[in-house]
Amino acid sequence: MPNIRRRRGQTAEPRDWALTWTLLFTAVLFLRPQDILPPLEALHLAELTAIAGLVSLFLGRLRRGLAPSRLTPDLVGVIALGAVILITAPFSVWMGGSLHVFTELYAKVILAYLLMVNVIWSPRRLERLTWVLVLVVGYVGFRAIIDYVRGANLVGHGTRVQGSVGGIMGNPNDLALNMVAFLPLAAFVVLRREVPTVRRCLAALCAFFMVGAIVASGSRGGFLGFVCMTLVMAAVSIRRHPGIVMGGALAVFLALPLLPASYWHRIDSIADESKDDFGSAQTRRTLLAESLRAFEENPVTGVGAGEFKDWDPEGRDQAWHEAHNVLLQVAAELGIAGLAVFVFLIGRAFSAVLQTRWRLRYATSLSPEDRSVLEGHSAAMLASLTGWFVCALFASVAYNWTFYYLLALAAAPREMLGDRTSRATVRARAKQNPLVAEASRA
Numbered sequence: 311m312p313n314i315r316r317r318r319g320q321t322a323e324p325r326d327w328a329l330t331w332t333l334l335f336t337a338v339l340f341l342r343p344q345d346i347l348p349p350l351e352a353l354h355l356a357e358l359t360a361i362a363g364l365v366s367l368f369l370g371r372l373r374r375g376l377a378p379s380r381l382t383p384d385l386v387g388v389i390a391l392g393a394v395i396l397i398t399a400p401f402s403v404w405m406g407g408s409l410h411v412f413t414e415l416y417a418k419v420i421l422a423y424l425l426m427v428n429v430i431w432s433p434r435r436l437e438r439l440t441w442v443l444v445l446v447v448g449y450v451g452f453r454a455i456i457d458y459v460r461g462a463n464l465v466g467h468g469t470r471v472q473g474s475v476g477g478i479m480g481n482p483n484d485l486a487l488n489m490v491a492f493l494p495l496a497a498f499v500v501l502r503r504e505v506p507t508v509r510r511c512l513a514a515l516c517a518f519f520m521v522g523a524i525v526a527s528g529s530r531g532g533f534l535g536f537v538c539m540t541l542v543m544a545a546v547s548i549r550r551h552p553g554i555v556m557g558g559a560l561a562v563f564l565a566l567p568l569l570p571a572s573y574w575h576r577i578d579s580i581a582d583e584s585k586d587d588f589g590s591a592q593t594r595r596t597l598l599a600e601s602l603r604a605f606e607e608n609p610v611t612g613v614g615a616g617e618f619k620d621w622d623p624e625g626r627d628q629a630w631h632e633a634h635n636v637l638l639q640v641a642a643e644l645g646i647a648g649l650a651v652f653v654f655l656i657g658r659a660f661s662a663v664l665q666t667r668w669r670l671r672y673a674t675s676l677s678p679e680d681r682s683v684l685e686g687h688s689a690a691m692l693a694s695l696t697g698w699f700v701c702a703l704f705a706s707v708a709y710n711w712t713f714y715y716l717l718a719l720a721a722a723p724r725e726m727l728g729d730r731t732s733r734a735t736v737r738a739r740a741k742q743n744p745l746v747a748e749a750s751r752a
Contacts, residue, residue, distance in 0.1 A: 328370060329429040331363030333442050335422065339711060340446040342475040360418060363425050371428070380427050384662075384721050387655045388423045388714065392416050394648040395615040395709075402614020402643075403621050411616035416709045426718035431729070433683040436722055440495050440687065441509075443715070447492040448516025450479055451523035458526035469572045470528035478710045486532025487701040489520040491712055493536075494543050494693035495719075496520065498686040501551055504679060525569055528576050531704030539697030546689040594634050594704070600626055601633035604642035612645035615709065632706035639706040652708060655717060656699070662720040663692045669727040676730075684723045691720045 338359055344350040368378050379385075395416055399408040430436050453474035457463040465472055465482065473479030479488050499505055499513035524532050540562075548555045579586040586592075604613050604621055613621040618639065622629040633639040641649040666688045670681065694716055707713065 326366075326370070326429065328363050328367035328425065329435060329438070331359050331366055332422075332425045332429050333438060335359035335363055335425070336439065336442050336715075337446050339422075339477075340443070340450065340475075340479075342477055345475050356418070360421050360425070363429075364421060367425060367428050379424055382427060382721065382725065384655065384658050384717060385423060385427050387651055387658065388420055388717075391644075391648065391651045391655070392420050394644050394651060398611045398644055398648070399614060401608075401611035403617040404614065407617050407620065408614040411709055416615070419709065419711060419714050422711070423714050423718055426715075426722070427725075430718065430722040431726060433680045433687075433723075433726070436687060436719070436726075437683055440719065441499070443492055444496045444499060444513055444516050447488060448496065448513075448519050450475060450485075451489055451516070451519035451521075454485060454523035454526050455519060458522075466528060469576070471523070471526040478707070478712060482527040483529045483531055483701075483705050484707065484710070486524045486527040486529035487535065487698065487705055487707060488712055489523045489527075490532055490535040490539055490697040490701050491694050491716060493517055493520045493524075494539060494690040494697070497543060497693075498690040501547065501554060502682060502686050504682055525573055528573060529701075530577060530580050531701045533577050534580070534704075535697040535699075535701035538700045539693045542696045543689075543693040546692060593628060593631070596628050597631055597634050598638060600628060601635065601638040601642040605638065605645070608642075608645060610645045610647075612641070612643045612648060615643050618642045618706075634704055634706060636702035636705060636708050640708045643708075655713075659695055659713075659717045659720045660692075662717075662724045663688050663695065666720075666723040666727060667692075669724070673727055673730070684726070687719070688723055691716065695720060 335356060338355045343355065344353075371378055392412060395408065395412045399405050399412070402408040426439070430439060450473060454463075454471050457474055458471040461468065463472055463474060464470060470482045471485070472482050473485040479485045496513045496517040500510050500517065502510070505513075521536075524536055544555050544559070575585055579591065583591050601618060604618060607623075618633050619630050621642075633642055637649065637653070640652045644652075666684065670676075670685055670688070673681070676684070698713060698716055702713070
């Protein structure tokens with residue numbers, strides 16, 4: 311970890327190009343400027359910023375006499391899932407397609423996660439990455455609302471908006487999932503009184519855009535995820551901010567009649583299939599049964615990463631469709647080993663948040679500002695992970711960026727508190743035993 315230097319009487323962190331490139335990579339990844347300016351496609355901006363970040367990271371760590379990277383159980387799990395993708399590729403429906411999922415998507419997930427594990431080692435850095443995510447996702451939400459109002463970029467007979475950018479927000483359901491997953495980060499920026507007023511207002515505007523995009527997407531999974539996420543967010547906030555929580559609940563209640571009738575018609579179809587104009591509920595049930603069948607017939611190797619849609623045995627009714635359930639997607643495509651690793655990563659994400667909140671009770675050396683950041687962030691992450699998981703039960707998003715960003719954001723505070731506890735233990739032992747002090751200096 312780089313030394314901290316003093317600037318104008320306050321603690322300040324040194325310039326770290328690895329962090330700067332990580333923030334730029336995140337912005338490029340979510341905003342996809344090449345979709346607006348096609349000539350940028352040839353520059354491969356995401357790859358360039360990721361490589362620049364990794365080079366800066368490795369050189370900086372080697373210069374300080376450290377290993378090229380930290381190695382955490384979460385990073386091992388992310389790498390292990392990539393290994394399963396490669397190992398099962400020769401047994402897939404189409405080996406080239408599975409390798410394409412790894413080289414064009416998941417390999418970049420590994421590199422991005424490796425970057426985040428190593429550069430997010432302080433509450434201030436955590437805030438910076440969180441703020442970038444709030445801004446870029448808020449902008450995508452703003453674009454979705456504009457498209458919906460203009461009647462552009464619509465699907466489903468003109469009733470649902472899809473993402474104005476491609477990639478992980480290229481369809482209405484994935485758009486809603488990302489809005490639900492990152493909305494709590496914006497909300498908790500608003501709730502932190504230590505944050506400058508301008509930033510809090512901008513975060514509130516981003517949150518408004520995200521909610522608007524969820525409605526404009528018409529995603530039923532997004533609606534369920536939003537409800538569950540909101541309940542968790544209210545539960546973890548009501549003790550500290552009872553007035554804001556009650557005011558927010560009243561605002562939502564008053565806003566319900568303003569939502570389009572087409573939206574309520576689609577949401578009603580969750581319980582009443584007669585209102586499902588496209589028969590998608592029955593299609594999803596068929597896909598769930600078919601993905602379970604794919605897993606039962608290929609329990610060890612699966613049908614290959616990204617290849618469930620190409621798996622077309624005799625009797626399949628919904629070929630060329632995704633599983634629309636993240637757990638069954640992994641089970642069908644990567645077999646039991648892939649499912650075990652993926653469930654492990656989900657469990658690690660939730661346990662990281664709970665461990666952080668438990669450790670914060672006993673962390674006595676934190677400054678009030680750092681404690682406020684970590685307490686608000688851990689509360690936001692519990693809501694974010696809940697919203698993501700509920701939405702993911704209706705989506706095939708196992709290899710997409712969103713979950714791995716949430717995993718990194720959830721794990722970082724736990725690692726920070728663990729590092730501080732370890733250093734405090736060493737200092738305490740050093741006072742009791744001079745040999746320990748000498749070893750720690752060596």
